[in-house]
Amino acid sequence: MTAMSDSLKKKLKLKVSAIKDGTVIDHIPSENLFKVISILGLEKVKSQITFGFNFESEKMGSKALIKVSDVFFEDDEINKISLIARNAKLNIIRDYEVVEKRIVEVPDKVIGIVKCFNPKCITNNEEITTYFNVISKKPLDLKCKYCEKITHEDQMVIK
Amino acid sequence: MKKKDLISITDYSKEDYLRILELAADFEKNPNQRLLEGKVVASLFFEPSTRTRLSFETAINRLGGRIVGFSDAGSSSVSKGESLHDTIKMVSNYVDLIVMRHPLEGSSRYAAEVADVPVINAGDGANQHPTQTLLDMYSILKTQGTLDNINIFMIGDLKYGRTVHSLLMAMTEFHNPIFNFIAPEELSMPEEYKLFLNEKGIRYFEHTEINDNINHADIIYMTRVQKERFMDPIEYEKVKNVYILKNPMLKDTKLNMRILHPLPRINEIHPDVDKNEKAYYFTQARNGVYARQAIIAHILNLK
Numbered sequence: 001m002t003a004m005s006d007s008l009k010k011k012l013k014l015k016v017s018a019i020k021d022g023t024v025i026d027h028i029p030s031e032n033l034f035k036v037i038s039i040l041g042l043e044k045v046k047s048q049i050t051f052g053f054n055f056e057s058e059k060m061g062s063k064a065l066i067k068v069s070d071v072f073f074e075d076d077e078i079n080k081i082s083l084i085a086r087n088a089k090l091n092i093i094r095d096y097e098v099v100e101k102r103i104v105e106v107p108d109k110v111i112g113i114v115k116c117f118n119p120k121c122i123t124n125n126e127e128i129t130t131y132f133n134v135i136s137k138k139p140l141d142l143k144c145k146y147c148e149k150i151t152h153e154d155q156m157v158i159k
Numbered sequence: 160m161k162k163k164d165l166i167s168i169t170d171y172s173k174e175d176y177l178r179i180l181e182l183a184a185d186f187e188k189n190p191n192q193r194l195l196e197g198k199v200v201a202s203l204f205f206e207p208s209t210r211t212r213l214s215f216e217t218a219i220n221r222l223g224g225r226i227v228g229f230s231d232a233g234s235s236s237v238s239k240g241e242s243l244h245d246t247i248k249m250v251s252n253y254v255d256l257i258v259m260r261h262p263l264e265g266s267s268r269y270a271a272e273v274a275d276v277p278v279i280n281a282g283d284g285a286n287q288h289p290t291q292t293l294l295d296m297y298s299i300l301k302t303q304g305t306l307d308n309i310n311i312f313m314i315g316d317l318k319y320g321r322t323v324h325s326l327l328m329a330m331t332e333f334h335n336p337i338f339n340f341i342a343p344e345e346l347s348m349p350e351e352y353k354l355f356l357n358e359k360g361i362r363y364f365e366h367t368e369i370n371d372n373i374n375h376a377d378i379i380y381m382t383r384v385q386k387e388r389f390m391d392p393i394e395y396e397k398v399k400n401v402y403i404l405k406n407p408m409l410k411d412t413k414l415n416m417r418i419l420h421p422l423p424r425i426n427e428i429h430p431d432v433d434k435n436e437k438a439y440y441f442t443q444a445r446n447g448v449y450a451r452q453a454i455i456a457h458i459l460n461l462k
Contacts, residue, residue, distance in 0.1 A: 118264060120262075120263055120264050120284050120285070121263065121264050121265050122243070122261075122263045122264065122265040122266045122268075122269050122283075123265065123269075125263050126242055126243055126244060126269070127242070127244075128244075128269060144265065145265075145268065146264070146265025146266075146268045146269055147264035147265035147283075147284075147286055148167065148264070148265070148286055148287070149264070149286075150351075
């Protein structure tokens with residue numbers, strides 16, 4: 001992958017318009033953009049949202065980006081996306097300036113979002129919100145509170 | 160006050176274990192104590208398990224309690240499509256305690272969250288069966304006089320056998336246990352349990368056949384090698400007769416050694432062994448009633 005040229009960077013900026021106040025979530029894997037939107041419940045947000053995907057990225061090959069006007073996320077909320085957007089970065093924007101940069105962290109508990117890999121787990125057989133304790137963050141290992149089985153990163157399916 | 164449940168053996172502390180074992184000894188001395196007089200217990204068996212159900216129901220009867228429930232899902236509203244949530248919510252309105260067996264893993268934990276009354280897990284799929292573990296511990300305590308410094312040989316299906324996993328976890332709460340695992344490679348003790356023992360600095364040894372290594376054992380815990388666990392039927396045929404305990408093998412075993420088995424047994428313990436005074440599995444099953452009386456008394460604060 002070649003380094004992004006200045007003109008490309010400029011074009012990228014033009015493609016996704018700047019916001020006055022709000023949050024920019026960058027470095028989302030393109031294929032998980034819509035999952036991120038769903039996990040954060042952005043479809044219910046009333047303010048202006050722009051997103052784009054399949055942008056070239058030096059580090060990731062292809063990345064997605066979301067700009068949400070007038071919304072600032074709590075850590076608990078934003079950390080939910082860490083499972084599918086490990087390297088996501090947040091820029092907090094106030095008056096067109098980046099005032100804070102944050103990275104997402106894997107939380108200690110994962111509630112909902114992920115399916116238990118065990119087909120015989122009660123959560124795959126009744127309408128129950130899944131609940132996992134994170135027993136390892138890298139590689140990611142999630143222990144189901146109900147069946148006590150461990151869902152490994154490569155078995156993870158987002159609900 | 161927060162209600163007490165018994166879902167997974169690791170929910171309980173060493174103090175809880177010791178309290179229950181002490182109560183079990185008391186019930187063994189005096190089994191008929193009408194501490195559950197006027198109370199109703201639900202016995203919900205969503206899959207059949209004659210041994211466990213009768214053991215629980217005997218324990219409840221000896222405590223003077225009344226039982227409502229069903230012995231398989233076919234005779235309950237589950238057959239009409241009712242969710243576990245609704246069944247438990249409804250039953251929880253009627254009774255003082257729920258004893259539950261269910262084929263799905265995690266069902267008991269979920270039921271305990273839904274119910275307003277305590278729940279005892281009488282087996283949730285291949286996950287947990289904590290009352291079996293407590294009766295196993297009671298049997299070890301009774302035959303060895305202690306739960307410290309016990310050398311336990313676990314033989315058979317150590318991969319899927321939930322009873323061996325729970326017993327292993329519980330025994331690590333006591334001083335200096337030693338574990339010996341004898342199993343075919345495809346049914347060997349899972350890595351996670353070996354890692355757990357390593358982390359706790361507890362010694363264990365692995366073998367693939369029964370030989371004079373069993374002469375060191377204080378407890379031999381036999382389990383059934385189940386045909387349905389094998390992907391390849393030829394593999395099953397190869398190992399099915401390897402893990403059979405026969406009377407001559409016990410000749411040089413320790414005098415205090417006792418053989419436990421969660422039952423039912425198929426062919427893994429030869430009937431000749433039954434006459435040996437080291438065979439303890441039928442008494443172990445009787446201990447189940449005292450242990451379950453003790454668990455109920457502990458959970459409902461009856462004593």
